[in-house]
Amino acid sequence: MKPNPFFSGVSRRALLSTLAALPALAGTLLPNSAPAQTATSGGPLPSWNDGAAKQAIIKFVRTTTDKASPDYVPPEDRVAVFDQDGTLWVEHPIYTQVVYCLERVPAVVAKQPKLKNVEPFRTVLSGNREAMARLTMHDLEKILAATLTGMTVEEFEAEVKKWLETARHPRWNRPYTELIYQPMLEVLRHMRDNGFKTYIVTGGGQDFVRVYSERVYGIPLEQVVGTVGGTKFGYDKDGKPFLTKEPKLLLNDDHAGKPEGIHMMIGRRPYAAFGNSVGDRQMLEWTAAGPGARLKMLVLHDDAAREYAYGPAAGLPDSKVGAFTPALYDEAKKNDWTVISMKSDWRRIFAFE
Amino acid sequence: MKPNPFFSGVSRRALLSTLAALPALAGTLLPNSAPAQTATSGGPLPSWNDGAAKQAIIKFVRTTTDKASPDYVPPEDRVAVFDQDGTLWVEHPIYTQVVYCLERVPAVVAKQPKLKNVEPFRTVLSGNREAMARLTMHDLEKILAATLTGMTVEEFEAEVKKWLETARHPRWNRPYTELIYQPMLEVLRHMRDNGFKTYIVTGGGQDFVRVYSERVYGIPLEQVVGTVGGTKFGYDKDGKPFLTKEPKLLLNDDHAGKPEGIHMMIGRRPYAAFGNSVGDRQMLEWTAAGPGARLKMLVLHDDAAREYAYGPAAGLPDSKVGAFTPALYDEAKKNDWTVISMKSDWRRIFAFE
Numbered sequence: 001m002k003p004n005p006f007f008s009g010v011s012r013r014a015l016l017s018t019l020a021a022l023p024a025l026a027g028t029l030l031p032n033s034a035p036a037q038t039a040t041s042g043g044p045l046p047s048w049n050d051g052a053a054k055q056a057i058i059k060f061v062r063t064t065t066d067k068a069s070p071d072y073v074p075p076e077d078r079v080a081v082f083d084q085d086g087t088l089w090v091e092h093p094i095y096t097q098v099v100y101c102l103e104r105v106p107a108v109v110a111k112q113p114k115l116k117n118v119e120p121f122r123t124v125l126s127g128n129r130e131a132m133a134r135l136t137m138h139d140l141e142k143i144l145a146a147t148l149t150g151m152t153v154e155e156f157e158a159e160v161k162k163w164l165e166t167a168r169h170p171r172w173n174r175p176y177t178e179l180i181y182q183p184m185l186e187v188l189r190h191m192r193d194n195g196f197k198t199y200i201v202t203g204g205g206q207d208f209v210r211v212y213s214e215r216v217y218g219i220p221l222e223q224v225v226g227t228v229g230g231t232k233f234g235y236d237k238d239g240k241p242f243l244t245k246e247p248k249l250l251l252n253d254d255h256a257g258k259p260e261g262i263h264m265m266i267g268r269r270p271y272a273a274f275g276n277s278v279g280d281r282q283m284l285e286w287t288a289a290g291p292g293a294r295l296k297m298l299v300l301h302d303d304a305a306r307e308y309a310y311g312p313a314a315g316l317p318d319s320k321v322g323a324f325t326p327a328l329y330d331e332a333k334k335n336d337w338t339v340i341s342m343k344s345d346w347r348r349i350f351a352f353e
Numbered sequence: 354m355k356p357n358p359f360f361s362g363v364s365r366r367a368l369l370s371t372l373a374a375l376p377a378l379a380g381t382l383l384p385n386s387a388p389a390q391t392a393t394s395g396g397p398l399p400s401w402n403d404g405a406a407k408q409a410i411i412k413f414v415r416t417t418t419d420k421a422s423p424d425y426v427p428p429e430d431r432v433a434v435f436d437q438d439g440t441l442w443v444e445h446p447i448y449t450q451v452v453y454c455l456e457r458v459p460a461v462v463a464k465q466p467k468l469k470n471v472e473p474f475r476t477v478l479s480g481n482r483e484a485m486a487r488l489t490m491h492d493l494e495k496i497l498a499a500t501l502t503g504m505t506v507e508e509f510e511a512e513v514k515k516w517l518e519t520a521r522h523p524r525w526n527r528p529y530t531e532l533i534y535q536p537m538l539e540v541l542r543h544m545r546d547n548g549f550k551t552y553i554v555t556g557g558g559q560d561f562v563r564v565y566s567e568r569v570y571g572i573p574l575e576q577v578v579g580t581v582g583g584t585k586f587g588y589d590k591d592g593k594p595f596l597t598k599e600p601k602l603l604l605n606d607d608h609a610g611k612p613e614g615i616h617m618m619i620g621r622r623p624y625a626a627f628g629n630s631v632g633d634r635q636m637l638e639w640t641a642a643g644p645g646a647r648l649k650m651l652v653l654h655d656d657a658a659r660e661y662a663y664g665p666a667a668g669l670p671d672s673k674v675g676a677f678t679p680a681l682y683d684e685a686k687k688n689d690w691t692v693i694s695m696k697s698d699w700r701r702i703f704a705f706e
Binding site: 076153206207210214220221222224228230231232233240241242243250251256257259260263264265266267268282285286289 | 429506559560563567573574575577581583584585586593594595596603604609610612613616617618619620621635638639642
């Protein structure tokens with residue numbers, strides 16, 4: 001367990017460096033530069049172009065499920081883990097859950113009007129994104145605590161569900177839950193069709209992701225491992241028990257917290273791990289360290305036209321959300337982890353294309 | 354999350370009040386006073402006598418799985434939770450995991466010889482159970498920390514596995530993993546046959562129970578929710594990653610910690626909950642508070658001849674391991690929770706009878 005901060009899975013720099021970019025992006029509704037192509041093969045991964053990445057997935061699944069293979073894995077051990085932000089859905093220009101927290105501020109202030117003139121709530125209400133980009137980590141923690149805790153688990157679920165229905169991504173003007181990578185949905189399905197249990201292992205809030213994981217990814221909520229805040233059991237005036245979300249960090253499910261969270265929540269070392277950033281490094285290392293065939297894959301965002309280009313593809317330092325740093329890229333090459341190029345490996349990116 | 358102590362799921366009084374009784378019990382190999390009867394019906398619960406408890410289980414399963422029933426529960430929501438100690442296996446005269454910790458002390462001292470003359474290790478090594486019964490909570494924490502942490506997760510698993518092969522319960526002189534209640538194994542199977550996911554929700558250590566849960570209960574380790582200590586990710590001298598068990602309490606899975614742990618690890622409110630002590634009270638209340646048909650059951654230890662009699666059956670105050678207190682008994686009666694009498698509801702107790 002990490003000491004503090006409450007929600008240190010999200011770094012201030014990563015969050016705020018992108019805030020200023022939001023208004024510009026909101027006006028940039030790019031045309032779909034790469035229209036969807038219909039699948040040309042009857043295989044399991046129709047949105048993937050043929051190449052090393054697709055072949056690595058196909059080969060891994062074949063070799064671990066063929067009883068005659070030396071790398072055969074019994075069904076109960078078939079665990080595949082997937083980072084969410086930047087691996088299963090879009091993380092730019094800002095993590096979806098952080099957008100949720102910022103957009104929840106007016107509702108929080110409506111319930112506690114005295115917060116209206118209190119920082120950092122006043123700045124968020126102002127809508128001045130340059131001022132927001134100057135918020136401190138301590139300010140951000142206050143916003144996260146105010147919007148993610150203090151309500152019952154059912155109230156939180158209902159609020160997130162409602163928000164997801166109306167919130168729109170500024171670039172595509174679509175619900176966030178449509179900004180899922182179609183090729184990754186096909187990987188999830190292919191894995192499950194072959195007896196793998198698919199888990200999300202995210203730095204995002206576990207309770208947040210569980211609201212839509214089944215509907216969007218086909219992953220039941222008990223297979224979502226995320227950053228975990230504590231809850232507190234209590235009774236209402238009629239003696240009925242309830243659980244309140246508390247501002248206490250139990251698991252910071254990022255970096256080293258990912259293998260730690262996998263041990264706590266799953267108890268088995270994964271055979272396959274998909275990520276896209278330095279936060280996934282230890283999860284891939286932990287996966288790779290087991291015997292037999294292990295699939296280690298990193299999504300490289302190198303497609304500015306259809307999605308975004310950042311990390312090594314854009315020559316960016318690790319100052320951006322979900323950074324795929326040069327050091328991570330080197331580690332991947334050195335250890336034969338497979339890098340997925342969105343630009344060349346993915347025939348299409350979203351289902352709506 | 355609870356503040357301290359490290360392993361507060363186990364109360365000092367509960368642990369130590371029974372230690373002095375061990376030598377006496379070790380010599381008391383009671384004859385099996387109630388020999389096994391063969392099942393007289395072809396139904397799902399052959400080791401249960403007909404009665405309110407058996408009928409409650411049968412009726413609950415029927416009503417929640419019949420699509421025409423107003424209480425029908427879709428398969429993904431069929432969650433049943435089971436306390437372990439005193440509900441699935443014998444908890445007297447002392448929790449099995451605590452026996453493990455005490456019996457591990459010589460091995461720990463062999464590796465760190467300077468502990469030999471340090472309390473509380475010296476007292477445990479002496480074998481003087483009266484002196485052991487005077488150990489403080491702080492002493493006990495030292496023993497738990499020394500025997501449950503400081504090794505890799507794989508080392509711990511191997512140690513527990515090895516211990517389980519040779520350790521014997523003093524009364525029956527059998528492996529602890531044979532002291533499982535046969536009627537409860539039949540409930541687990543009946544639930545699973547009807548699409549319920551069965552979980553263990555125990556105050557015991559999650560990593561400990563996971564070692565044998567699949568083999569003994571047919572419950573995969575990812576469906577074991579227990580008291581959770583932190584792990585720490587690190588690298589060995591060759592750069593290979595490993596996880597070390599740390600003396601940090603992340604979840605004290607007892608009392609209010611049970612519904613909190615269920616929320617964290619499962620994310621769904623159970624439809625059925627089985628327990629036997631005050632530590633299970635909040636789990637049953639949380640289960641009961643959901644809409645529709647909910648099964649709430651408490652095992653009453655009232656069979657001194659075949660197992661043990663304690664709690665209300667023996668007129669004991671709540672000073673004993675796994676106490677089923679008079680207050681809990683009253684709450685059960687008031688709320689129509691079903692009390693299972695081991696003596697009259699269970700035709701046989703163990704598979705070996």
